[in-house]
Amino acid sequence: MESINAAIIYYSSTGTVHALARAAAEGAEKAGAHVRLRKVAELAPPAAIDANPAWGRHLQDTADVVEAGLDDLDWADVVLFGTPARFGNPASQLRAFIDTTSSLWQQGKLTDKVYSAFTASSTAHGGQESTILALGNTFYHWGGIIVPPGYTDPVQFKSGNPYGTSHVAGEGLPDDVALEAARHQARRAVEAAAAFKAGRRNS
Numbered sequence: 297m298e299s300i301n302a303a304i305i306y307y308s309s310t311g312t313v314h315a316l317a318r319a320a321a322e323g324a325e326k327a328g329a330h331v332r333l334r335k336v337a338e339l340a341p342p343a344a345i346d347a348n349p350a351w352g353r354h355l356q357d358t359a360d361v362v363e364a365g366l367d368d369l370d371w372a373d374v375v376l377f378g379t380p381a382r383f384g385n386p387a388s389q390l391r392a393f394i395d396t397t398s399s400l401w402q403q404g405k406l407t408d409k410v411y412s413a414f415t416a417s418s419t420a421h422g423g424q425e426s427t428i429l430a431l432g433n434t435f436y437h438w439g440g441i442i443v444p445p446g447y448t449d450p451v452q453f454k455s456g457n458p459y460g461t462s463h464v465a466g467e468g469l470p471d472d473v474a475l476e477a478a479r480h481q482a483r484r485a486v487e488a489a490a491a492f493k494a495g496r497r498n499s
């Protein structure tokens with residue numbers, strides 16, 4: 297297989313999306329990719345974080361996760377973004393990172409990569425699809441190749457979201473089905489990138 301670099305770039309306040317991101321990293325690794333698991337910077341004021349003990353705990357627990365930088369995007373053939381739903385949209389922390397990418401975009405360095413996204417929300421109808429689709433707007437601008445999971449694996453008929461892996465955080469941490477869906481999504485994205493790269497090489 298072609299050598300593929302996969303960046304899993306996520307934001308998580310209380311660990312749900314982080315768990316999905318770790319599973320996605322496992323899936324990408326299993327598919328043979330070189331993987332970077334990266335969190336985006338926390339931008340919330342300390343008072344907001346202190347008001348939710350689970351938030352502060354998660355921040356401490358993931359202190360060793362490297363923060364995402366533009367070099368991670370430049371390096372990657374595959375980028376999976378993970379974010380909790382925020383009023384039906386991606387978290388501002390992830391958007392703030394995305395808003396630092398103009399220089400890469402201007403140089404055409406974000407095109408022709410495979411992009412895919414995953415999310416979590418408190419409730420089942422709390423905006424999982426709208427959050428993933430909102431990230432899709434950016435992928436279009438970047439000239440990305442959007443690879444959603446669709447119903448391409450039996451796990452998708454259990455997890456039920458063809459747009460991207462999603463978990464209802466109000467029901468607890470991601471279960472085996474959600475974690476397997478994240479692994480499958482990443483695996484599929486890596487395989488698609490490898491096929492694209494091989495096709496280009498042979499064209």
Ligand SMILES: Cc1cc2nc3c(=O)[nH]c(=O)nc-3n(C[C@H](O)[C@H](O)[C@H](O)COP(=O)(O)O)c2cc1C
Nearest residue numbers: 308309310311312313380383384416417418419422
């Ligand atoms: C400002 C804010 C907005 C939110 N908006 C939504 C929402 O639109 N729909 C929803 O179901 N949950 C919403 N939530 C809940 C989060 O999506 C949920 O806590 C998150 O998915 C948990 O992921 P995490 O553990 O990775 O932080 C919101 C939470 C906050 C703090």
